[in-house]
Amino acid sequence: MSILEILGGILLVIGSIFLFLGSLGIYRMPDVFNRLQAGTKASTLGAMATILGVGLLAPGWILKIIIIILFIGYSNPISSHALARAMHKRKAFMYFKGEEIDAYKEIEEKDNTEK
Amino acid sequence: MNYIIYFSLTVMILALILSAIRFYKGPSAGDRTLALDTMTTIGVSGIVLLSYMYNRYIYLDVALVYGVLGFIGVIVIARYLEKAL
Amino acid sequence: MKSDYFKKLSFGTKMSRFFMNWIFLMMVWLGFTNSFAPQELLVGVFLTALISFLGIRLFTCCDLSLLHPVRLFNILKFIVVFLIALIKSNLDVARRVLSPSLPINPGIVKFKTKLTKNFAKMVLANSITLTPGTLTIDIVDDTFYIHWIDTLTTNPEEAFKEIAEQFEEILLKIF
Structure with a gap:
C-alpha cells in the first residue's frame, strides 16, 4: 500500500462520516x-x-475530480441561500431559544408596503 | 482497501436513509427540497466511489451531470416557492 | 441600461476580460477531457474562444489583472483561510448535532460590507455560508442578512468582526 492509498482511505472514511453527520443534523x-x-x-x-x-x-x-469538487463547493452554498430566502419569504416556522432576533423582517415589510 | 469502500458505502446508505425520513416527514416544502438536495450530494459522492470500485472512468461524467441537474432543480424549486417564477 | 454600461468599457478592458475567460474556460476544458492529445486541445481552443466571445457580456467577474503575482498569492491565502474555516465549521456542526441537548440559539443579524463588485460579494456570501454557524439569507445592496446558529450579538459592527472580517480583508486585496 502506498502513501496515497492510505491518505485516500482516511479521506473516504472521514468524508462518509461527515455525510452521515449532515443527514443526522437534517x-x-x-x-x-x-x-x-x-x-x-x-x-x-x-x-x-x-x-x-x-x-x-x-x-x-485528478483533473475531472477537481472539476467536480469545485462545482460542489460552488453550487451547494448557492442552493442553500436560495432555499433559505424562499422559506423566509413564505414565513416558515422559525425556532428561537429566547427572544425573537430577526433583522430580515424590515426588508419584507418594505416589500409589502411597496406592493 | 475493499473494506474501507464497503464501510463508506454503508455509512452513505445510512445517511441516505436519514435524509429520506426527513423527505417523508418534512412539515414544509422547503424541508423536502433540502432533503432532496442533500440526497443529491450524497448520490454524487456515491457514484464517484462506485466508479472507482468498478474502475470505469466514464461514470465520473454521470456524477457531474447528476450534480448539475440536482443544483438546477433545487434552484428552480426555490424560485417557485418564492413566488418569483 | 446594461448595453450602455457595456459600450462605455474601453477596448482594452473587453479584450483583457475575453482573454481571462478564455484561459479559465480552457482550464475547465482540460479538466473535462483529462487528456493532452493535440486534436482535443485544438477543438478546445476553438470552442472556448467561441464561448468566451459570445459570453463577454455575461462573464464580467475578472480580467487579466487577476494574474498579478500579489493577487495570486492572496488567492492562495484566501483558499487556505477558507479551508481552515470549513474544517472548523464541520467540527462545530458535529459537536452541535451529536450533543443530546442541541445547544443552539438561532437568530438573524445584519452587517454592512465594504466590497463593491458583485462577484466579490458573491464569493464573500458563499464563504460565510460555509464558515462556522452562519448562513447567508440575502444581500440587499451592501447589507448582508445572516442566519446565525448561536447569536452572540445583534450589533452590526460586532457581528461583522465576528463573522466576515478575516475574509473581507483578503477579498479587498484580490478584487
Missing part, C-alpha cells in the same frame, strides 16, 4: 434554517473529502 434540528445550516456545511465537506479521496486512490482522474 433529521434532528428543529426548524428549516437550522437544518439548512447543518445540511449544507457537513454535506459539502463530506462530499469534497470523499471525492478527493477517490482522486488520491486513482491519480489519473
Whole structure:
C-alpha cells in the first residue's frame, strides 16, 4: 500500500462520516434554517473529502475530480441561500431559544408596503 | 482497501436513509427540497466511489451531470416557492 | 441600461476580460477531457474562444489583472483561510448535532460590507455560508442578512468582526 492509498482511505472514511453527520443534523434540528445550516456545511465537506479521496486512490482522474469538487463547493452554498430566502419569504416556522432576533423582517415589510 | 469502500458505502446508505425520513416527514416544502438536495450530494459522492470500485472512468461524467441537474432543480424549486417564477 | 454600461468599457478592458475567460474556460476544458492529445486541445481552443466571445457580456467577474503575482498569492491565502474555516465549521456542526441537548440559539443579524463588485460579494456570501454557524439569507445592496446558529450579538459592527472580517480583508486585496 502506498502513501496515497492510505491518505485516500482516511479521506473516504472521514468524508462518509461527515455525510452521515449532515443527514443526522437534517433529521434532528428543529426548524428549516437550522437544518439548512447543518445540511449544507457537513454535506459539502463530506462530499469534497470523499471525492478527493477517490482522486488520491486513482491519480489519473485528478483533473475531472477537481472539476467536480469545485462545482460542489460552488453550487451547494448557492442552493442553500436560495432555499433559505424562499422559506423566509413564505414565513416558515422559525425556532428561537429566547427572544425573537430577526433583522430580515424590515426588508419584507418594505416589500409589502411597496406592493 | 475493499473494506474501507464497503464501510463508506454503508455509512452513505445510512445517511441516505436519514435524509429520506426527513423527505417523508418534512412539515414544509422547503424541508423536502433540502432533503432532496442533500440526497443529491450524497448520490454524487456515491457514484464517484462506485466508479472507482468498478474502475470505469466514464461514470465520473454521470456524477457531474447528476450534480448539475440536482443544483438546477433545487434552484428552480426555490424560485417557485418564492413566488418569483 | 446594461448595453450602455457595456459600450462605455474601453477596448482594452473587453479584450483583457475575453482573454481571462478564455484561459479559465480552457482550464475547465482540460479538466473535462483529462487528456493532452493535440486534436482535443485544438477543438478546445476553438470552442472556448467561441464561448468566451459570445459570453463577454455575461462573464464580467475578472480580467487579466487577476494574474498579478500579489493577487495570486492572496488567492492562495484566501483558499487556505477558507479551508481552515470549513474544517472548523464541520467540527462545530458535529459537536452541535451529536450533543443530546442541541445547544443552539438561532437568530438573524445584519452587517454592512465594504466590497463593491458583485462577484466579490458573491464569493464573500458563499464563504460565510460555509464558515462556522452562519448562513447567508440575502444581500440587499451592501447589507448582508445572516442566519446565525448561536447569536452572540445583534450589533452590526460586532457581528461583522465576528463573522466576515478575516475574509473581507483578503477579498479587498484580490478584487
